[in-house]
Amino acid sequence: NEDDATVNHDDDVAGDDDSAFNAARGDDDGMYDALGDVPEFTSRVWYGYQRYQQALAELLPASQQPMLVPTALAFLVVWEENSDFWLRLFYDDGYHPTPHGAFLLGCCLYAALYRKLPPLSDDADELFRNIRRFQSENMGDNRPLPTVSEMYTLASVAERVVLQNYIPSTLLSAETIAAMEAADAAEDAYNN
Numbered sequence: 001n002e003d004d005a006t007v008n009h010d011d012d013v014a015g016d017d018d019s020a021f022n023a024a025r026g027d028d029d030g031m032y033d034a035l036g037d038v039p040e041f042t043s044r045v046w047y048g049y050q051r052y053q054q055a056l057a058e059l060l061p062a063s064q065q066p067m068l069v070p071t072a073l074a075f076l077v078v079w080e081e082n083s084d085f086w087l088r089l090f091y092d093d094g095y096h097p098t099p100h101g102a103f104l105l106g107c108c109l110y111a112a113l114y115r116k117l118p119p120l121s122d123d124a125d126e127l128f129r130n131i132r133r134f135q136s137e138n139m140g141d142n143r144p145l146p147t148v149s150e151m152y153t154l155a156s157v158a159e160r161v162v163l164q165n166y167i168p169s170t171l172l173s174a175e176t177i178a179a180m181e182a183a184d185a186a187e188d189a190y191n192n
Helices: 019-025 038-059 071-081 083-087 099-114 124-128 148-163 174-191
Strands: none
Touching: 038 071, 038 174, 071 083, 071 099, 071 148, 099 148, 124 148
């Protein structure tokens, strides 16, 4: 069934010779070494954004408080539940979102702003008719648009994370990240 979110799209994900995706999977010592594995990287990003939000909140008036949308946590949920599907969220560079990733981001933003999911259609062609794709040559081939089933799967993740405050089980604690950052700073001081 092509609409099944767990279907294997061999042409949709990078092959075994693609170092960026092997690194994203944790298969080799690729580009993610300095950033940690997916849970560590996501945890560092999440707590870093929380600190940034707190710093902005202190500077801004009460009427202009910043909102933190947990898109990183939504991506981590997809990684936890279906790592093959998670790979479809990124282009070959391992960073920039494909139409699947952009759809998940959009669902998270919409849910955070309106406190409900965006209206979804069972006609994916209608939903994506007017989109524009942005992609450079080094990002890899154009990726397909999400199927209807994949859209509902991604919207469900956004709903759980944004509206139901679901926390992925592999998210590291703030204390663990603080200890890692302290160790990193100590190592940098020692090396310099």
